[in-house]
Amino acid sequence: MKRALLIVGAVLVVLFGVFFATVGSAFVGLKEAADGPVAPGVQLVRDGYVNVFFIDVEGGVAMIDCGNDPEAKAVLAALKARSLDASAVKAIFLTHGHPDHTAGCSRFTAPVYAFEGDKGIAEGTVPANGPLPKMMGVQKGKTTKVTNLLVEGATVTVGNEAITAWNIPGHTQGSAAYLARGVLFFGDSAAGQSDGKLRPAPWVFSDDLDQCKASLTSLAAKVPAGVTRLAFAHSGFLEGADALSSFGK
Numbered sequence: 001m002k003r004a005l006l007i008v009g010a011v012l013v014v015l016f017g018v019f020f021a022t023v024g025s026a027f028v029g030l031k032e033a034a035d036g037p038v039a040p041g042v043q044l045v046r047d048g049y050v051n052v053f054f055i056d057v058e059g060g061v062a063m064i065d066c067g068n069d070p071e072a073k074a075v076l077a078a079l080k081a082r083s084l085d086a087s088a089v090k091a092i093f094l095t096h097g098h099p100d101h102t103a104g105c106s107r108f109t110a111p112v113y114a115f116e117g118d119k120g121i122a123e124g125t126v127p128a129n130g131p132l133p134k135m136m137g138v139q140k141g142k143t144t145k146v147t148n149l150l151v152e153g154a155t156v157t158v159g160n161e162a163i164t165a166w167n168i169p170g171h172t173q174g175s176a177a178y179l180a181r182g183v184l185f186f187g188d189s190a191a192g193q194s195d196g197k198l199r200p201a202p203w204v205f206s207d208d209l210d211q212c213k214a215s216l217t218s219l220a221a222k223v224p225a226g227v228t229r230l231a232f233a234h235s236g237f238l239e240g241a242d243a244l245s246s247f248g249k
C-alpha cells in the first residue's frame with residue numbers, strides 16, 4: 001500500500017514537473033517587457049504578466065487588448081498619469097479572445113474590435129481550443145462584448161489614426177495582428193526573444209502551432225514597408241521588422 005502511494009506520488013511529481021517546465025519554457029529567453037514608450041505615440045502598459053498598449057489618437061487613445069485585471073487598475077492608473085480617464089479610450093482592438101487579454105474590457109465603453117473567429121471566446125460563449133485553454137473550458141461570467149468585427153487587411157480609422165488588421169490564425173482562429181504608428185502588434189501569436197529573434201506562440205496555449213508559423217510567414221509578405229517595431233503581449237518589443245521578415249528562414 002505504502003509502495004503504491006509512493007509510486008502515485010512520484011508520478012504526480014513528474015507530471016507536475018513536466019507541466020510547469022512546459023508552461024515555464026514558453027517564457028524563458030524572452031525579452032523583458034517594461035512600462036513605457038515603444039514608439040512615438042505608442043505606450044506599453046504592463047498589467048501583471050501581460051501587455052496592453054495605448055496608441056495616441058485625437059482626444060485620447062486606442063487600446064490594444066484590455067489586460068488580465070477585471071478592474072483594469074494598471075490601465076486606469078496609466079490613463080490617470082496622463083490626466084485621462086476610461087472615457088479617453090476611443091477603441092479597443094483585441095489580439096485574441098483569451099481571458100488575460102480581455103478581462104479589463106468591461107471597464108471601458110469604447111467599441112471592441114476582433115475577428116469573428118475569436119468573438120465567442122472573448123465573450124465567454126465557446127471554449128478556446130489550445131491544450132491548456134481547452135482544459136479551462138468556457139470562460140463563464142465574461143462581460144466582454146465584441147461590437148465590431150474586423151475585415152481581413154482592412155484599416156479602421158480612430159480619430160486621426162489608421163489601424164490595419166490581419167487575421168493570423170494559429171494561436172487562436174481569430175488571432176489578429178495590427179499595424180498602427182509603425183508598430184506591428186502580435187498579441188500571443190509571437191514573442192520577442194532576448195537574442196532579437198521572433199518566437200511563435202507557445203503550443204500549449206495554442207490551437208495549432210504549424211498554422212501560427214505559416215500565418216507569421218504570410219504576414220511578413222502582407223505588411224507594408226516602414227514597420228519600426230514589433231510588439232508582443234508577453235515580452236518586450238523588437239526593433240525594426242527584420243525578425244519577422246527572416247522568420248522561418
Ligand SMILES: [Zn+2]
Nearest residue numbers: 096098188205
Ligand atoms: Zn493567448
